[in-house]
Amino acid sequence: ATVQTSEGVADHIYYLPVQPHFVERVIQKEKPDGILLSFGGQTALNCGVELYEQGILEKYGVKVLGTPVQAIMDTEDRELFVEKLDEIDVKTIKSEACENMEQAQKAANDLGYPVIVRAAYALGGLGSGFANNDAELQKICEKAFSFSPQVLVEKSLKGWKEIEYEVVRDRYDNCITVCNMENFDPLGIHTGESIVIAPSQTLTNSEYHKLRALSIKIVRHIGIVGECNVQYAFDPASEDYRVIEVNARLSRSSALASKATGYPLAFVAAKLGMGYGLFELKNSVTKTTSAFFEPALDYVVCKIPRWDLSKFRGVDKELGSSMKSVGEVMAIGRNFEEAIQKGLRMIGQGMHGYVENKELEIPNIDEALCEPTDKRIFVISKAMHKGYTIDQIHELTKIDRWFLYKLKHIIDIDERLKTKNVNTLDRDLLREAKVYGFTDFQIARAIGLETEMGNMHKAMLLVRRQRKSFGIVPVVKQIDTLAAEYPAQTNYLYVTYAGVQSDISFSNDRQSVIVLGSGA
Missing domain, CATH: 1.10.1030.10 (Carbamoyl-phosphate synthetase, large subunit oligomerisation domain)
Incomplete structure (x- = not known):
């Protein structure tokens, strides 16, 4: 939206539907070298897959920058997605792809109620819903089939926690998790409908690191280049988990993670798509340190x-x-x-x-x-x-x-x-x-x-x-300002103790700690 409305950012702007027919006409006229698919939400992903399958990208010699189309298809097509994650022994929600009402009915009876019905290739969970019996299933499927040729019937995990990780990977296989988020509401409510807290508050250290390591493993295996988010259903009672989906694009969650951490996800994803490595990019706030870091938050963000x-x-x-x-x-x-x-x-x-x-x-x-x-x-x-x-x-x-x-x-x-x-x-x-x-x-x-x-x-x-x-007045704090104040070769840790501010610096050549100020 910024590119579309800010003068001087883009050379040309086309007000056209994001559909293969129109995009092909623009490609014909502009003759671009490359195209990025992960910046226009679900619509752009679907359109990009169609352009690839119809041979339009090949016809005009247009290179897909960032995440390859095959990786997008692996995350969007449910059957491919499950197969891909089975290769690395990562658990997914058992689901069956159905193309008519009879198949859906059989799948629901095999899995056992309650089930969730999702329309494949649909935006914002369109046409999806929970069914507790045959009558409810029929009603939801009729609606879902009007949006999509394929519906997915899955075992419901209502009541589990929903956790999300924003992950960034470059073409050299460097990978970081920028932010993790937790839904206030349990599974069963779309992330867009739920209150979301960043960073997660109720995970133990081992749970957090287990899911973080899994996210990196998944993103590397699928071959994402740029930014994506991994969504989990997590059983609070047993550390059992299921991967719900991987979005190989910037989503609404990415916008939240970006603003919450001060890490410019879209900017970094665009640079990575062009072939840069994370270690080559500068942190846009400090201008000195690298973008190859995981932000640490000492505050709570609530969406x-x-x-x-x-x-x-x-x-x-x-x-x-x-x-x-x-x-x-x-x-x-x-x-x-x-x-x-x-x-x-x-x-x-x-x-x-x-x-x-x-x-x-x-x-x-x-x-x-x-x-x-x-x-x-x-x-x-x-x-x-x-x-x-x-x-x-x-x-x-x-x-x-x-x-x-x-x-x-x-x-x-x-x-x-x-x-x-x-x-x-x-x-x-x-x-x-x-x-x-x-x-x-x-x-x-x-x-x-x-x-x-x-x-x-x-x-x-x-x-x-x-x-x-009483002298009770508010203060304004700024995200990620500290590194800008200190020389780049030293890592500083900022400490407040009993209201007294102290700075602790770790110099790189010696593992010594210098405490400045009193009270720590």
Whole structure:
């Protein structure tokens, strides 16, 4: 989109459908040496495969840069994908490709319900869904066959965690994982519909490294050049896993990973497609160090999808394996609570955070927790206020207890605020509320100032004045600035201890550690 709308970036821009017929005409006219397929989403991949199969690329002598077309076909065609990963003993979800209703029915009965039905070569999980019996299967398959000639029937792993790794590989076989992400919601909800946390919060060290090593093994075996993402279903009880899919392209997750880490994925992927190695590219932030590094985050990033379901009549508000969200927001915070509260304020649903929102009318909380909708996180908030335990909510939603404990922490702070008024609100509690993402608005509402003063704006200003008198003010931090401040030959580790800032440097020639400043 930047290239299309920024003057002077591209020489020519064609407003044409991304279809083989039109792309061929452009190739005829422009006579390019190469073509990149991984920058236009699913549409570009499908079109690139068609151009290759029809011999159009060969006819005009156009070279595919970056990931080869065969590798794209290996990741897009389910049967090829499973065969490819079987070669290196990597587990995939058992699925059967079906071309008519009878085959789908037989596959579902062989695998055993519940199953998930996916349309092959489809964008955003289009036409997919879960079936618990023959009648539901028939309904979903009719829809899926209208989008695609082939549907995939797979055993459902609902309730497992969904984990994603963004991986970059160059033609010299150097490989790094730039970012890993974890879905707040368990498997069964499309990644585009799910709240996503980066880096993952609930994996143990061994689980994280097991999946990281697998990602690199898969990407090397398939032969990706540039960027791709690997999605896993992960069983929290047994360290068992299944590879859901490999996207041999930049996806919405790549945009999130790029912004979350400060690592310019699209820029690096374009350079790698042109034949550079990771070690030859400079880190675009520091301008001195190499792009051949894995970013380490000391903050939490939270992506929350944005729906406009209320705009459309007759839309089913329940979320599933096909995507309905129209956009997303990304919040960065020092902890999960702060990040999620910031994100919930930004999605444009008129919410102020996780707590202190308008009352939601929910006739049946149990049912609303079981069925994921665009409002489920606020249903969890209401359930916690009503006294539901972490275990009860976990049983109904299958959301990892770690996330639920963090959300309960926000509720606990809110309950403590409710016992205070403007005169008894102490510095420690006010600071704690701010650290965990409460706005002055939420605090004013929690301590009852809104009803007391009859004017929310004045109540908010009063809290702000009190907060400033305690010296509680925000700070702005910047991602990845440190390396730019220090000479390139030394690796620095930045440490804060008990509020005292220290720098520790490791010089390359000697394994010595120099501590600058006091307090470490």
